[in-house]
Structures are given as structure tokens and as C-alpha cells.
Amino acid sequence: MVDWTDAERSAIVGLWGKISADEIGPQALARCLIVFPWTQRYFSSFGNLSTPAAIAGNPNVAKHGRTVMNGLERAVRNLDDIKNTYAPLSVMHSEKLHVDPDNFRVLAECITVCVAAKLGPAVFNADAQEAFQKFLSVVVSALGRQYH
Amino acid sequence: MLSKEEKELIAQIWEKMIPIASEIGSESLHRMMTTFPGTKTYFSHLDIRPRSRQMLSHGKKIVLAIAECSKDISSMMVTLAPLQTLHAYKLKIDPYNLKYLSHCLIVTLAAHMGSDFDPVAHAAMDKFLSAFAAVLAEKYR
Numbered sequence: 001m002v003d004w005t006d007a008e009r010s011a012i013v014g015l016w017g018k019i020s021a022d023e024i025g026p027q028a029l030a031r032c033l034i035v036f037p038w039t040q041r042y043f044s045s046f047g048n049l050s051t052p053a054a055i056a057g058n059p060n061v062a063k064h065g066r067t068v069m070n071g072l073e074r075a076v077r078n079l080d081d082i083k084n085t086y087a088p089l090s091v092m093h094s095e096k097l098h099v100d101p102d103n104f105r106v107l108a109e110c111i112t113v114c115v116a117a118k119l120g121p122a123v124f125n126a127d128a129q130e131a132f133q134k135f136l137s138v139v140v141s142a143l144g145r146q147y148h
Numbered sequence: 149m150l151s152k153e154e155k156e157l158i159a160q161i162w163e164k165m166i167p168i169a170s171e172i173g174s175e176s177l178h179r180m181m182t183t184f185p186g187t188k189t190y191f192s193h194l195d196i197r198p199r200s201r202q203m204l205s206h207g208k209k210i211v212l213a214i215a216e217c218s219k220d221i222s223s224m225m226v227t228l229a230p231l232q233t234l235h236a237y238k239l240k241i242d243p244y245n246l247k248y249l250s251h252c253l254i255v256t257l258a259a260h261m262g263s264d265f266d267p268v269a270h271a272a273m274d275k276f277l278s279a280f281a282a283v284l285a286e287k288y289r
Contacts, residue, residue: 034267113270116255120260120262121256121260126182126183
């Protein structure tokens with residue numbers, strides 16, 4: 001069980017309400033593939049990933065970005081049981097997709113940067129960042145939990 | 149590996165930060181100490197309240213040192229030699245923490261630059277700050 005303060009809960013829910021998963025998701029995944037190019041290893045079926053422009057314009061990247069980011073909704077709605085909420089997804093990423101769990105941390109970093117760029121320093125201040133990063137690190141941990 | 153274009157991009161970004169060095173620096177430090185509370189242990193001798201005189205001054209020092217390096221990235225080893233000695237023999241900050249500050253510098257840049265901090269700039273900056281941190285920690289052992 002994770003200890004959330006009231007301030008953290010309201011920060012997380014508040015931030016989630018201020019962003020669009022459909023907008024941030026594609027940006028975050030594209031950023032991940034550009035800034036950390038080794039993450040492209042999982043997306044060889046996605047088509048042209050040869051340049052930042054190609055990645056940013058790739059419709060498969062955009063679609064998958066939306067899928068992943070909208071998946072965070074469940075965590076926001078289940079802050080007290082993220083571990084169990086994501087257990088099946090964790091199994092899938094381990095046994096079917098064979099994704100190195102460090103990639104969850106890397107993508108979380110990119111999501112954070114995209115949210116910061118979108119919301120600016122007054123809204124995405126230090127306390128908001130702390131709550132949001134704590135939330136993402138719980139998600140990252142839950143997704144890596146069923147790896148054996 | 150930084151391309152010529154990336155080096156220019158990095159220099160341009162830090163050039164713009166020089167006039168607001170104390171803002172950017174103190175905000176990055178505050179983000180770091182809030183998100184990674186273990187880093188506060190290195191600041192027990194300072195007033196770490198956000199935008200305190202000491203945080204503004206300390207943040208400014210850090211940003212100006214980075215900006216100075218960004219003007220001639222290939223000479224980083226020479227430019228950073230005094231700071232290498234300081235960190236290794238006097239400050240002894242666990243080099244793992246350099247990653248946390250780099251991350252918070254990037255978040256601060258993203259928050260202030262918005263869409264100008266695009267993925268290409270982000271990639272270049274991440275590479276530069278990783279190299280900067282590695283050089284800074286070089287004399288540790």
C-alpha cells in the first residue's frame with residue numbers, strides 16, 4: 001500500500017484533469033523513441049522511425065502513445081491499488097512483449113517532461129512534480145512487479 | 149556523441165538562460181530536493197526554502213558553470229578541472245545525485261521553454277548533461 005498525502009492525491013487528480021492523454025501520449029512516446037533511441041527496439045513493426053520528424057509524424061507511434069497514456073487513467077482512479085490494477089499488464093509486458101522494465105522508467109521521464117512543457121512552471125511546480133513523479137514511479141514499479 | 153548542430157543548440161539554450169540563471173538554478177534545486185528528498189542531506193548548512201537568497205545564489209553558480217561549459221563542449225575536461233577537484237575532494241556528493249539534478253534541470257527547461265524544448269533539444273541536452281556529470285565525477289576515484 002502506498003502512502004499518499006491528501007495534497008499528493010489532489011495534485012495527481014488535478015494534474016490528470018489538466019492534460020489530455022490523447023495529446024500527451026503521442027508526444028511522450030515519440031520523445032522516448034527520439035531521446036532514448038534504443039527503445040525503438042520494440043517497435044520495428046511501426047514503420048519509419050529513421051528521423052525525429054518521421055517518429056513525430058508516425059501514426060502508429062501516435063496511436064500507441066494514446067493507448068499507453070489512456071492506460072494511466074486506471075491508476076489515477078485506483079491510487080490505493082495500483083499494484084493489483086496493473087498485475088495483468090505487468091505479466092503481459094514480461095511474458096508476451098519481453099519489454100525491459102527499465103523502459104517504463106524512461107517513458108515516465110518523457111511523460112513528465114511533456115507535462116512540464118504543457119503546463120509551465122507555475123502549475124507544474126516542485127510539489128506537483130513530486131506528486132506526479134511519485135505516482136509514475138508507483139506505476140513503473142507495478143508494471144515491473146510480475147517479472148520473474 | 150554530440151553532433152555540431154547539437155552543440156550549437158545546447159550553447160544557444162544555455163545562452164538564453166544566463167540572464168535568468170538564479171531563477172532556473174534555484175527552481176531546479178527546489179524541484180530536486182522536493183522530488184528526491186535524499187538530496188537535501190547535502191544542504192543542511194544552507195537555507196533551502198524556495199528562492200531563498202542562498203538558493204538563488206547557489207542555483208546561479210550551477211547554471212553559470214553549465215553555461216560556460218556549453219560554449220566550448222569539446223574543452224569540458226579543462227573547463228571543469230577545478231570543479232572536478234572540488235566535488236571529489238571537498239564536496240563528495242554521491243555522483244548518483246548528479247542524475248537527479250540533471251533531470252530537474254531538464255524539467256525546469258521544459259516548463260519554461262514549452263514546445264521549444266522539443267525532442268531534438270531534449271535529446272541533445274540529456275546527452276550533454278550526462279557527459280557533464282560524468283566529467284564532474286571523474287576525479288572521485
